[in-house]
Amino acid sequence: MRQSSATAQLYTEVRSSLEFIFDLDRLKMIASKALQLRTPLSREKLLHAKRPPLQVDANQNDSIAEIEVWMRRLKIGALISASFVLFAWIEIDGLSARKYLQHTGFLRTASPQPGQKPTDPAAWGSNHVGKPVPDFVHGDECLFCHRNDIGPGWQKNAHGLTVRQHEDAPEWKDVFKGQASLASVAPQVDYFMGSRHRLRFLKKEGYGKFWILNTQGELGPGRQVQKWIDAQNPAWDKEKFANRCAGCHSTAVDPATKAFTGFGLDCYTCHGVVNLEHPNDISLVFLSKKQRSDAKLITSTCAQCHLRMGKSRSTGLPYPNNFVQGDNLFQDYQVDFSKADDESLNPGDRHILKNVREVALNGSDFPTCISCHDIHKSNSDKHRRAPRTAICNDCHNAEGPIKGGKAYKVISALCEY
Numbered sequence: 332m333r334q335s336s337a338t339a340q341l342y343t344e345v346r347s348s349l350e351f352i353f354d355l356d357r358l359k360m361i362a363s364k365a366l367q368l369r370t371p372l373s374r375e376k377l378l379h380a381k382r383p384p385l386q387v388d389a390n391q392n393d394s395i396a397e398i399e400v401w402m403r404r405l406k407i408g409a410l411i412s413a414s415f416v417l418f419a420w421i422e423i424d425g426l427s428a429r430k431y432l433q434h435t436g437f438l439r440t441a442s443p444q445p446g447q448k449p450t451d452p453a454a455w456g457s458n459h460v461g462k463p464v465p466d467f468v469h470g471d472e473c474l475f476c477h478r479n480d481i482g483p484g485w486q487k488n489a490h491g492l493t494v495r496q497h498e499d500a501p502e503w504k505d506v507f508k509g510q511a512s513l514a515s516v517a518p519q520v521d522y523f524m525g526s527r528h529r530l531r532f533l534k535k536e537g538y539g540k541f542w543i544l545n546t547q548g549e550l551g552p553g554r555q556v557q558k559w560i561d562a563q564n565p566a567w568d569k570e571k572f573a574n575r576c577a578g579c580h581s582t583a584v585d586p587a588t589k590a591f592t593g594f595g596l597d598c599y600t601c602h603g604v605v606n607l608e609h610p611n612d613i614s615l616v617f618l619s620k621k622q623r624s625d626a627k628l629i630t631s632t633c634a635q636c637h638l639r640m641g642k643s644r645s646t647g648l649p650y651p652n653n654f655v656q657g658d659n660l661f662q663d664y665q666v667d668f669s670k671a672d673d674e675s676l677n678p679g680d681r682h683i684l685k686n687v688r689e690v691a692l693n694g695s696d697f698p699t700c701i702s703c704h705d706i707h708k709s710n711s712d713k714h715r716r717a718p719r720t721a722i723c724n725d726c727h728n729a730e731g732p733i734k735g736g737k738a739y740k741v742i743s744a745l746c747e748y
Contacts, residue, residue, distance in 0.1 A: 539590025578650020603656025
């Protein structure tokens with residue numbers, strides 16, 4: 332007898348929902364023993380059960396009976412494992428175990444009602460629009476304690492590479508070599524901006540001000556310049572950085588003068604004003620392991636830079652007006668969320684728009700950016716362990732193995748690439 336498509340789909344969904352929690356090979360072996368022996372399984376047996384190689388007859392997978400057997404085994408194993416999770420009151424990425432299981436589809440949750448109106452994204456919280464930049468602890472002070480866990484990898488992290496001094500970018504010390512047309516401006520370059528798509532060149536002019544060169548280096552494999560743009564007629568622009576780039580490539584921009592407090596992204600950008608008592612209670616720091624459960628705050632913090640097709644209502648600039656972690660970004664920053672359904676938009680920006688829309692307009696609290704992305708680490712471990720949801724399909728295959736992604740090119744009019 333051939334399996335019905337509905338039964339097969341149910342089996343696939345259950346397997347996908349469970350595989351992020353535990354090893355299915357091990358689960359099937361444990362659950363099978365439970366069915367055979369019909370004896371209670373102690374936690375000790377669960378933790379130390381041996382893991383033999385999985386042996387399943389491929390032909391049996393086509394039968395309804397075989398699928399139903401595995402479904403019963405999965406349910407038993409899931410109940411046993413979930414009970415330990417729930418009673419331990421652990422948190423996974425800032426969510427309680429119950430919420431995490433709900434969001435991954437293992438526990439049922441109330442579905443949105445058809446025709447339900449989206450919420451007003453500006454309805455909650457407060458903001459610092461037009462106010463002075465608050466006093467905050469600078470990153471150099473943070474690194475005194477975090478020099479071993481955060482320090483070594485920060486200069487390899489994309490957030491740490493937004494703007495770098497000439498001496499901190501040894502890979503580009505000879506970037507102008509052989510470019511006769513740039514010989515006159517090369518000695519003036521103090522800073523490099525960018526690390527993935529384009530390399531831009533900056534020079535400092537006064538407090539919190541950069542001039543930007545119109546010449547760009549298009550980066551290829553190994554982050555080396557493979558093509559020059561506007562190299563024949565280099566010219567400095569004294570306004571562009573302040574009007575377009577400062578909000579996401581510098582820290583704490585004064586809304587009145589457009590002068591930045593620090594070049595590049597400081598800890599303050601994501602963690603905000605940090606309570607000095609936090610060494611005794613890490614829950615006092617936003618995005619610490621004990622304070623990362625508020626989806627709206629997380630989304631506002633990440634969207635201040637990564638949602639780059641909006642503008643400030645108060646200034647008209649393409650970045651927020653004095654956003655401070657804890658603010659509601661959308662009380663000042665306006666975005667056309669309908670672009671999330673525009674198939675002509677590159678998948679990277681569309682992915683961000685969709686996720687932000689789900690949180691800001693539809694009240695979703697999972698997934699958030701940090702469900703899949705680890706800000707401090709330059710690897711994809713957390714991304715690969717994240718539960719599979721519909722939003723993954725923006726960049727990954729909807730069917731079959733999720734490993735790998737759809738090829739696409741990021742295009743940004745704001746960033747000029």
